[in-house]
Amino acid sequence: MNGGNGTYSYAKNSTLQRKSANAVREKIDEAIAEKLDMETLCSSGKSFHIADFGCSTGPNTFIAMQNILESVERKYKSQCPTRQIPEFQAFFNDQASNDFNTLFTTLPLDRQYFVAGVPGSFHGRLFPDSSLHFAYSSTALHWLSKVPEELLDKNSPSFNKGRIYYSNTLDKVVDAYSSQFAKDMEIFLDARAKELVAGGMLVMTMPGQPNGIPCCQTGMGMTIDYLESCFLDMVNEGIISEAKVDSFNLPMYSATLEEMKELIQRNGSFNVEKMELTMANGESNPQSYSSYSGRMLQMHLRAGIEEIISKHFGTEIIDDLFDRYAMKAEDFSHRLQSSERKGALLFVVLKRK
Template sequence: MASQEIRKVTEAYPMKGGDGPDSYAKNSTYQREAMESVKELVTKGIAEKLDIDLLLPSNSFHIADLGCSVGPNTFSSVENILEAVELKFQGQGLMNPQIPEFQVFFNDHTPNDFNLLFKSLPPNRQYYAVGVPGSFYGRLFPSASIHLFHSSFALQWLSEVPKVVEDKNCPAWNKGRIHYLSSTDEVVRAYKAQYAKNMESFLHARAQELVYGGLMVLIIPGYPQGTPLSHSVAYLTLQLIEACLIDMVKKGVISEEKLDSFNIPMYSMCPQELEAVVEQNGSFSIETLETLPRVLADDAVLNAKQFAAHGRAAFEGLIKQQFGKEITNELFDLYGKKLEEELSMFKPRKTTSFLVVLKRKEK
């Protein structure tokens, strides 16, 4: 019931499609570097935690990438996982043709640019590819049909903005702001509650779809407990976008009412929050929870043009939904200029992500 209810309210926030200069495909190098930085950890996790005995006999091994976007990052992640799984099978003394065939399910919201995704599939891939549209906050697959789930830089996106932050009659109304990072305690609590609700729905759905002994490998942006959120790159990024929108309200380009009703549906978790929701769900054990090294190099941060393009690839879809496509060029041009003015503030900021490996408990 929980997964059915959340599917009704889940909204889609696709990354910018196509392969143009502002597309997500051309502006997701930070995510790619983070995924490459955990390759050894993922291989180790699969080698030590994946129960081959529980998965056999089977003539196929099913992997699902949740929030795949348009590539090429998803293909690199899948290749790394396939290599690790093959090594696991070989370590058990199995060789071709004893090793099962691989089938990979690429999942994202229905507005995702699946056309580009499948046009970009590696020609020499060693797996069968399937597209699965829909929100990962609900059921996507038959019961006990997936052996390994993967998701990178997707679980920070909430299914929806907490309703109370858009209610003028509620103490949590987030007037004049577009996120919770610099807002009131009421707004922060609303976002925390939405995150907990979403993660419970996510885990509830995956618990039904994952075979016993199967794994989930997740890369989730967040922050270490006790670290002020104002020290993060995400904080400054959203602050600058908010400042640009306020400037455009002052110019009369967009209305104050439109701004007051706009909030970014993103949440940065800390490990303790994730541990709490996993424990409450009860279907998974946490096998790995590690802080990833900072991969956003200083020269990348200090390249305003590149950083602005990354922001546009991530947020343009949301901006269009709320304000219309007519303002996007002006907004992101202004955003780029503000970035150039504030570059020195980005250098000491932290970009923190976590590698999480969850294992489906046996009956």
């Protein structure tokens, strides 16, 4: 994600992600009210620890943290009316390269929790055993820990020539992406299972994929297809080389509900409390891009993936690339609006056994 507070920063270009977060706010509140047993979870005098995995730079992470805290507090008051409300400690996690300086200097002044930032990949352990009560991850788990190696191997049947994603490409490429996602989720679930106390809650939201629908018909697929076509135009114009595009793949994957179910079952440490794929239907849909102009879509995409593209292609192509994208994306919202499947959000609530 782009750090800082500038024009292309994630902090200023994450309203789409915030819409997702707002849409699931009520669902999380419900899950806490119905499923979180505060009586056993939080003994008198102990503090309550909440972690956001993949927090980026805010402000979305602060809004989500505040909402969760209020829900937990409400549940606590109703379940343990005679006990004193626990103190809250909020842990904001992201890669060590995340812009924590911006995160820390923009913390809400009226927050009612103690703050800690936790640097490091959530594809691995980050907290001591049984030290968290509530873990949360919003639009972050679709990022893979790495590009599957076989996609870059010219001699592999999964070589993803002329493509930067698994939309409109070979089944073997889709398999490689899916298999990397499975490995990553296995590590993620295993780590969180150790870090959460028994009865602790893990809530995950991420872009999802309706079963049987090809990637190219989803919002995410279309978005990347447009970007890919900008890259190919630049190859044709001799601005970047074909080999450069062949060796680049976006490390993102949208799982289906069925894939996710299987991974959770295989891990075995969690009970599934709620699990759904929210389909896009009209304006109220959190993943609906239809109300956004090409320029705005470009700003959002740029805030999220500029860094990863710069690393591979160099910073000099960035403005050109995203200008092209903004132009193409102007008709994007119409295509999305005419589609029944504008995108989908995977929403999962688990409880540590």
